[in-house]
Amino acid sequence: MRNSAIQIFSAAVRAVQPQYLLRKYMRREPGGLRLGEQFFNQQDINKVYIIGAGKASAAMAREAELILGNRIDAGIIVTKYEHAFPLKTIECIEAGHPVPDENSLLGGREIIRLLKNAGEKDVVIALISGGASALMIDCPPGILLPELQIVFNRLLECGATIEEMNIVRKHLSAGIKGGQLLRTAAPATVISFILSDVIGDPLDIIASGPTVADPSTFAGAWEILRKYQLPDKLPVSIIRWLQLGMNKQITETPKPGDPLFDKSFNYLIGSNRIALGAAASMARGLQYQPVIITNVLKGEARDKAKELVSQIQQYDGIRPACLLLGGETTVTIRGTGKGGRNQEFALAALVELQKLYSIDEENRPVILCAGTDGTDGPTDAAGAVADGLVAALAAKRKLTPENYLAQNDSWNFFHQTGGLVITGPTHTNVMDIIVVLIP
Structure with a gap:
C-alpha cells in the first residue's frame, strides 16, 4: 500500500505544477497579451517586467518565458537553493529558506531596483509562491540581517502559525511585504499570479502579501510577539522599529481602499x-x-x-x-x-x-x-x-x-x-x- 500512497501524493503534486496552472491565465493573443481577466493591447504596453519569489517562482518564470518569449523586457526572481532553472531573459537568484540570508537581501534589493524603472505604460507580472517571505526581504533602517534572522528563527521555534509569522514579517519590512512593493512599482500595472501555501488562501498572508492590501498593523504584530513571550528574546533594534510603528512614526503598510491598488490585480492560480x-x-x-x-x-x-x-x-x-x-x-x-x-x-x-x-x-x-x-x-x-x-x-x-x-x-x-x-x-x-x- 505504500506505493499506492506515494502514487496518490505524486498525483497531487503534479496537478499544481506551474506549467499546468500558468497557461490558464497567461497567453499571447493577436494584438496583445491576456493576463488573467485583463487584456493589454500591444500599442498600450511599453515594457513587460517579470518579478517573483518563492519555491515555485523559477518554474513559474520558465513557463512565463515559454508563453511570452521576447515580449519580456527584463525580470528577476528569487527562489530557494537547488530550485533554479536555466532562464533566457529573467535573472534567477537562489537564496535562504526558511531563514533569509545575504542572497535574500540581494534578491529584494534587485527587484526594487528593477521596479524603480517601471513607468505608467509598463506591465509588471509578479510570480508569487510560498517561501517568498524568507527569500525576498529588505532590512528596515537600523536593522541588520542577523537581527532579522533571529526573529525568523524565534517565530519558527515558538509554534506561531504562518498567519502570525507573516503579520510580524510584514511589519519588519520597509519596502516589500504587506503591499509595499506596489509603492515602488507605481505607476505601472501589476498582475500577480499566486500559488497558495496558506490555509484558506488569504492573499494578504501568502508570501507576506507583497502586492496585496494589508489589514494588519504594527500593534497586531507586537501582540503576536507578546503572545509567544518573544520581546525579551529579540534584538533592541527590532523592538525599537515596532514601537516606532505603533507610535505612528513609521508609515503603516498600505491598507484596503488605498488608490495604490487600483492598478493591481491578483490571481490565485494554485491551491491545496x-x-x-x-x-x-x-x-x-x-x-x-x-x-x-x-x-x-x-x-x-x-x-x-x-x-x-x-x-x-x-x-x-x-x-x-x-x-x-x-x-x-x-x-x-x-x-x-x-x-x-x-x-x-x-x-x-x-x-x-x-x-x-x-x-x-x-x-x-x-x-x-x-x-x-x-x-x-x-x-x-x-x-x-x-x-x-x-x-x-x-x-x-x-x-x-x-x-x-x-x-x-x-x-x-x-x-x-x-x-x-x-x-x-x-x-x-x-x-x-x-x-x-x-x-
Missing part, C-alpha cells in the same frame, strides 16, 4: 484544494474510495495525528478507502532532534497506530504525510510514511518511537526505519497532503 482533487482521482483509479476530509488542517502536529487515528478507527464507509487531508500543522520544539511537521505528524500517528494494530496485521492502515514543496523542516525529506514496514524495522532495531517523538527527532527515526519520503525540489508549494489508506 486542487491538489486534493487530483489525489482523489488517482485514488479512485487505484480502486480506493476517496474521501476528502479537509483542506484546512491546522494545529499541533502530534495532536492532529492522534485525532486522525481516532477518525480512522471510526470510519465505516466503503473499503478499501483513501482518506485525504490538506493543510499545514505546526510543531512546538521541545527536544533537540531533527525533523519537520510532516515527519512529526507521521511519527505521532505511528505511536497511536502501535496501540491499536500489530505489526503485520492485515487491516493496518498506511499514513503518508508530506509537503507538496518537497521540503519538510530543515531536512532532505518531504515527509514520511507510517506503516507496518516502518514498525517492523523499528522493532527489529529496538527503536522506541515515543522516545524520538519526545525529542522532536522524527527524521532520525524514519531515516533508520526506511520511512522517509524524499522527492527533491518539486517546484510548487500548496502546503501539505496526508494520504491514509484503509484496506
Whole structure:
C-alpha cells in the first residue's frame, strides 16, 4: 500500500505544477497579451517586467518565458537553493529558506531596483509562491540581517502559525511585504499570479502579501510577539522599529481602499484544494474510495495525528478507502532532534497506530504525510510514511518511537526505519497532503 500512497501524493503534486496552472491565465493573443481577466493591447504596453519569489517562482518564470518569449523586457526572481532553472531573459537568484540570508537581501534589493524603472505604460507580472517571505526581504533602517534572522528563527521555534509569522514579517519590512512593493512599482500595472501555501488562501498572508492590501498593523504584530513571550528574546533594534510603528512614526503598510491598488490585480492560480482533487482521482483509479476530509488542517502536529487515528478507527464507509487531508500543522520544539511537521505528524500517528494494530496485521492502515514543496523542516525529506514496514524495522532495531517523538527527532527515526519520503525540489508549494489508506 505504500506505493499506492506515494502514487496518490505524486498525483497531487503534479496537478499544481506551474506549467499546468500558468497557461490558464497567461497567453499571447493577436494584438496583445491576456493576463488573467485583463487584456493589454500591444500599442498600450511599453515594457513587460517579470518579478517573483518563492519555491515555485523559477518554474513559474520558465513557463512565463515559454508563453511570452521576447515580449519580456527584463525580470528577476528569487527562489530557494537547488530550485533554479536555466532562464533566457529573467535573472534567477537562489537564496535562504526558511531563514533569509545575504542572497535574500540581494534578491529584494534587485527587484526594487528593477521596479524603480517601471513607468505608467509598463506591465509588471509578479510570480508569487510560498517561501517568498524568507527569500525576498529588505532590512528596515537600523536593522541588520542577523537581527532579522533571529526573529525568523524565534517565530519558527515558538509554534506561531504562518498567519502570525507573516503579520510580524510584514511589519519588519520597509519596502516589500504587506503591499509595499506596489509603492515602488507605481505607476505601472501589476498582475500577480499566486500559488497558495496558506490555509484558506488569504492573499494578504501568502508570501507576506507583497502586492496585496494589508489589514494588519504594527500593534497586531507586537501582540503576536507578546503572545509567544518573544520581546525579551529579540534584538533592541527590532523592538525599537515596532514601537516606532505603533507610535505612528513609521508609515503603516498600505491598507484596503488605498488608490495604490487600483492598478493591481491578483490571481490565485494554485491551491491545496486542487491538489486534493487530483489525489482523489488517482485514488479512485487505484480502486480506493476517496474521501476528502479537509483542506484546512491546522494545529499541533502530534495532536492532529492522534485525532486522525481516532477518525480512522471510526470510519465505516466503503473499503478499501483513501482518506485525504490538506493543510499545514505546526510543531512546538521541545527536544533537540531533527525533523519537520510532516515527519512529526507521521511519527505521532505511528505511536497511536502501535496501540491499536500489530505489526503485520492485515487491516493496518498506511499514513503518508508530506509537503507538496518537497521540503519538510530543515531536512532532505518531504515527509514520511507510517506503516507496518516502518514498525517492523523499528522493532527489529529496538527503536522506541515515543522516545524520538519526545525529542522532536522524527527524521532520525524514519531515516533508520526506511520511512522517509524524499522527492527533491518539486517546484510548487500548496502546503501539505496526508494520504491514509484503509484496506
